[in-house]
Amino acid sequence: MELLILSIFTFFFLSRAELPGTWDLLVPNAGISSMHTAVTRFNTVVLLDRTNTGPSRKMLRKGHCRLDPHDAVLKRDCYAHSVLFDLQTNQIRPLMILTDTWCSSGQFLHDGTLLQTGGDLDGFKKIRKFDPCDINGSCDWVELDDVELSEGRWYASNQILPDGSVIIIGGRGANTVEYYPPRNGAVLFPFLADVEDKQMDNLYPYVHLLPNSKLFVFANNKAVLFDHETNKVVKGFPPLDGGPRNYPSAGSSVMLALEGDYSTAVIVICGGAQYGAFIERSTDTPAHGSCGRIVATSPDPIWEMEDMPFGRIMGDMVMLPTGDALVINGAQAGTQGFEMASNPCLYPLLYRPGQPVGLRFMTLNPGTVPRLYHSTANLLPDGRVLVAGSNPHFFYKFEAEFPTELRIEAFSPEYLSPDRANLRPVIEEIPDTVRFGEAFDVFVSVTLPVVGLIEVNFASAPFATHSFSQGQRLVKLTITPSVPDSGNRYKIGCNAPPNGAVAPPGYYMVFAVNQGVPSVARWVHLVA
Structure with a gap:
C-alpha cells in the first residue's frame, strides 16, 4: 500500500512538472x-x-x-x-x-x-x-x-x-x-x-x-x-x-x-x-x-x-x-x-x-x-x-x-519554450504608423528556414479588471507569403485592417507569428 501511494505521489508531481x-x-x-x-x-x-x-x-x-x-x-x-x-x-x-x-x-x-x-x-x-x-x-x-x-x-x-x-x-x-x-x-x-x-x-x-x-x-x-x-x-x-x-x-x-x-x-x-x-x-x-x-x-x-x-x-x-x-x-x-x-x-x-x-x-x-x-x-x-x-x-x-x-x-x-527558440521571428522593420486598408511591408528574420506562412497579427492593449479585459481584440492581417530578402531575412506583404469596426484606431502590439511562435511585438499606430 505504501508503495502504491508513493507511486501515485511521484506520478502526480512528474505530470505536474511536465505540463507546458x-x-x-x-x-x-x-x-x-x-x-x-x-x-x-x-x-x-x-x-x-x-x-x-x-x-x-x-x-x-x-x-x-x-x-x-x-x-x-x-x-x-x-x-x-x-x-x-x-x-x-x-x-x-x-x-x-x-x-x-x-x-x-x-x-x-x-x-x-x-x-x-x-x-x-x-x-x-x-x-x-x-x-x-x-x-x-x-x-x-x-x-x-x-x-x-x-x-x-x-x-x-x-x-x-x-x-x-x-x-x-x-x-x-x-x-x-x-x-x-x-x-x-x-x-x-x-x-x-x-x-x-x-x-x-x-x-x-x-x-x-x-x-x-x-x-x-x-x-x-x-x-x-x-x-x-x-x-x-x-x-x-x-x-x-x-x-x-x-x-x-x-x-x-x-x-x-x-x-x-x-x-x-x-x-x-x-x-x-x-x-x-x-x-x-x-x-x-x-x-x-x-x-x-x-x-x-x-x-x-x-x-x-x-x-x-x-x-x-x-x-x-x-x-x-x-x-x-x-x-x-x-x-x-x-x-x-x-x-x-x-x-x-x-x-x-x-x-x-x-x-x-x-x-x-x-x-x-x-x-x-x-x-x-x-x-x-x-x-x-x-x-x-x-x-x-x-x-x-x-x-x-x-x-x-x-x-x-x-x-x-x-x-x-x-x-x-527554449526548444522553439529557433522558430521565433524577429521583426526587423515595420512602419510606426499605418492607415486603414494600407498595404505595407514587414521584414522579419528567422534562424531556421521559413516553412509555411508567417502571420502578422494586431493585438490591442486592453484595460483588465474583474475577470474581463475591456477592449481586447486580436486581428490577423491578410498577408502575402514571405519572400526571402537576404540571408535569413524575409519580406511579408500586409494589408492593414480595413476600417475601425475591424480594428478601432489606436496603438497595437504587432506580432509576427511563425509556426505558432510569436515575435516580440512592435507598437504600431493604426489611424484613419
Whole structure:
C-alpha cells in the first residue's frame, strides 16, 4: 500500500512538472495590489487600486499627499494607490490618483491616452486620463475638472468605437450608456434593467465591438446586438445555459481572432458561480466550468456548449498572439466579493479554438500564488502574460489564508519554450504608423528556414479588471507569403485592417507569428 501511494505521489508531481508553460516572479513587492491593469506603448504597465484601502506598501514622492476629509481610513494619505511598472528594468514609480477608482472602467483612446472612468464615492462621476511615458518620464494621472460622467458609473464597461470615441455601458444602478467625448448625456439601455436580479448580475457587462460595427453586449445570461449610432437594440440572442456569468457570478469572455474577410465574429464565455452563492455568501459552493461559444454575426446564432477541465470563477481570458486564448487566475468555489471564494484554481488553461469540442482545452503548468478577487492578467509585448493583484479583503490584509498580493508574475506559454527558440521571428522593420486598408511591408528574420506562412497579427492593449479585459481584440492581417530578402531575412506583404469596426484606431502590439511562435511585438499606430 505504501508503495502504491508513493507511486501515485511521484506520478502526480512528474505530470505536474511536465505540463507546458513556465512562471517567473518579476517583482516581489509592487507596493500595491492591482485591481486594474493596462500595458502602454512605452512597454510600461499602469497598475491601479482603490484609493480608500488605507496604507499601501509604496509611498508617494516626498511632499506629495492626498488630502480627503471624507476618507474613512486616512484623511492625509501619503501612500500610492497607482504605480507605473517598467517591463525592462522592473522599476516601480508611484503615481498620484486623487478620487476613488474602486471597480471603475477604462480604455485606451486612439492617441494612446488611457481613459479611466467612474468608481465609488468621490470617483462616481469622475473622468481621468493618463498620457503614458517611459519610466523616467513625469507622466501622471490627470483628473478632469471641466467634464464629468452624466451618470455615476460603478462596475461599468468601456469599449472604443470605430471613430475613436468610447462607449461607457452600465454600472450599479445605471441602466444607461454614454460616450466620451460626451454625446448628449446618458441614454437609457433597458436591456440592463431587464437582466438585473438580486445578485446584480448585470454588472461589468461583456462588451465586444463586432466587425459589422454593432456591439455584442452580454449581461447575466443574455446578450443583445446594440447599434451605438442609433442607441437601439437591433437583435436578441438566445440565453446562455449555465446561469449568470457577469459580476458577481464571475465568468469571463473573449472575442476570438478576426481573420479572413473579417465578416465573422465568434464570442466565447466561460465559467461562473452557481446562482445564489453571492446572496448566501457561500464560499464553498463549487463553481461551474461550462463555456458557451456563439457566432455573433450569424443570422441564426446558437450557443455551442463545452466544459473546461476545472470549474472556475474569476478566471481571466487573455487572447494570445497566436489566436489561442489563455484562461488564468480564479477559484473553484464561491463567488466574486470580499472573502467569498475558496479553493484557488492554480492551473492555467489553453483554449485552442481550431480544435473540435472536447479537445479545445489544454491544462498548463500551475502557479503557486493564489489569484482571487481583484486580480488581473494582460498580454505583454514579448508574448508572456503579466499576472498581478488579488486582494479578497476590504482593506490590505497580509496575515490571512489568502493575503493581499503584491507580487507581479509572468506566465510564459509553451511557444516561448527554449526548444522553439529557433522558430521565433524577429521583426526587423515595420512602419510606426499605418492607415486603414494600407498595404505595407514587414521584414522579419528567422534562424531556421521559413516553412509555411508567417502571420502578422494586431493585438490591442486592453484595460483588465474583474475577470474581463475591456477592449481586447486580436486581428490577423491578410498577408502575402514571405519572400526571402537576404540571408535569413524575409519580406511579408500586409494589408492593414480595413476600417475601425475591424480594428478601432489606436496603438497595437504587432506580432509576427511563425509556426505558432510569436515575435516580440512592435507598437504600431493604426489611424484613419
